Amino acid sequence: MIEFRNVKKHYRSGNLDVEILRGVNLHVKKGEYIAIMGKSGSGKSTILNLLGALDSFNTGEYILAGRSVHKMRANRRTALRNNEIGFVFQQFHLIPNLSVYQNVRLPLTYSRKRLGRKKARVHNLLDEVGLLHKKRAKPAQLSGGEKQRVAIARALVNEPSILLADEPTGSLDEATTQSILSLFDRLHESGVTIVMITHDIEVANRAERIVHLQNGVLL
């Protein structure tokens, strides 16, 4: 499903050339649930950005469902993000002036997929995450856990085959963390491929496989 072959990423900071990834190799099977662990600043988020085609690397190859992502032009990568990938971020990244309903519906606005009744789909997802009653609320009116559940609903609205989660429970309390992880478990059971970045071993243990990022390589 996902394959990274010798991916290297570096950037310039002033006169310094900072090497983040020094040849990452990763293979994730379809429907697999993996956790990537590593210290702060080790490049975990960089890997997630590369997996989500939000950023590009310097050398290497990225194959997603048989397609060479590294050779794609910007608009093809955008379409890939919209059709195949759902994102869940630690800071939720909801648009503040849009309602819960509008935030969840947003990926459908940009979608070329034919998904039938879009309104019903958004409602079903909000019902699944237990927030249908707050569909008109603005993000500022929600708790952290509710925001993350809205973000998960948004990530799933386009029926992606891959869910990329960057510290999805990083800003949540224990009870909310468990409810979010249960939601991930259910998604995994339904066949969604999940790649989760975390520094919390207990959270990582919920995944099928854990890989560690150390000195710019995955172990």
Added chain:
Amino acid sequence: MKILSGFKMALYGLWSNRTRVFASMIGVIIGMFAVIVLSAIAIGVKDSLMKQMGNLGAEQILVMPGRALDTANGQKDLLSGLTSIPSTLTIEDAKAVEKVPNVNYVMPELETINWVQYEDKKVQSALIGTSHQYTRMQHSKLEEGRFFTEEEQDAKAKVIVLGNNIHNALLGKQDIPEETNNTDSADSQQSLWKKLLNLLTGDSVAAEEPSLVGKTITIQDTPYKVIGVLAPNAALGTSTDNNVMIPIETALETTSMKNLTKMTVEASSMDVVDEVDAAVFSAIKENHSEIDFSVVKQDQMLGALGKVTSILQLMLVGITVIALLISGTGIMNVMVMSVRERTREIGIRKALGATTFEIMIQFFFETLLLCFIGGVIGIGLGYAFIEVWNNNIELFALVLPVWAVKLALYTTLACGCLFGIYPALKAARMNPSKALRFE
């Protein structure tokens, strides 16, 4: 996402930030308001002046003091030729012109400023000495009484026709410069209260006050019998409301004025106007050692006026461009700030599948809509101003031509397009991963 979705997103984006949007719109609103009102003033002034010039019939020729130089294309340069040269035109010139073949009638006029007194009221007015044909030649109407006759003119009768404002002022109905003490607050307040009361009761002061027709007024201690009052004639520049008219022969005898302010010559038909124009010039020239007068036809007057209004309109275009550049730059700055503030939102949208084009179109439409809505509000306010003006001020009517509205709308849209491109490109070119990290 289709362009329509981009449009909807832009509308929603504007609505979500409506306070800031309105603040940034003010520049466009003021700019468009100014454009509409100034256009209406320019066209209104032009129409008013053209109408007055049009009152000078096509068969009429104007003789004025001062020499109008000929331009390269043979036309009279009325804009630079007629300077403040003292008039050398005399009643003898008028009599010479009367003898020119195909001249139907000559109407000489002389003018001075004088104090007109009725009982204890004394007001300043333009004293016009003219002929009995004045109302016919100038298309003036009488509110009451009559104009003086040829016999009264020849007999140098002490009769007078009052302009509407002068008549009202002498009756204490209207405030215009007075020499007596009753400009005091008590009197003017009484007048104001009376006006208000009349407005409320629907009565008119004229119904209560007697007319001056048949009464005697004095000018420089000379008594004149009031025989008529001219109808109100509020017009830009040439209103007769503050004038009083006496026969020219009487004016020559009772005042120190000996030179004519102008004379209007009426040709027997339009076909002979050019011929009469030349003959009038020759007839007057014989009485003068140098050419210190001008003979002008209606089309030459209209041409000169057209030149003035063209300059006015050119200035208007300049003001429009400046107003739009200022408001457009303001809007561009606001949009650039908005793009910066919404960097993370742009990152989120890109992460969720918005293409470069879709982001660009959203922000482009936001600027375009901002300019368009501001423009429409400005035009609406301008239109409201014109309506209020036209319903309350009689000086001249403001005229809003359709082309001015179209011009304002097109330029506001052009402004939106021009100043919307940069912020839209700035938003569209953002790297999504960097935008998501933006603090």
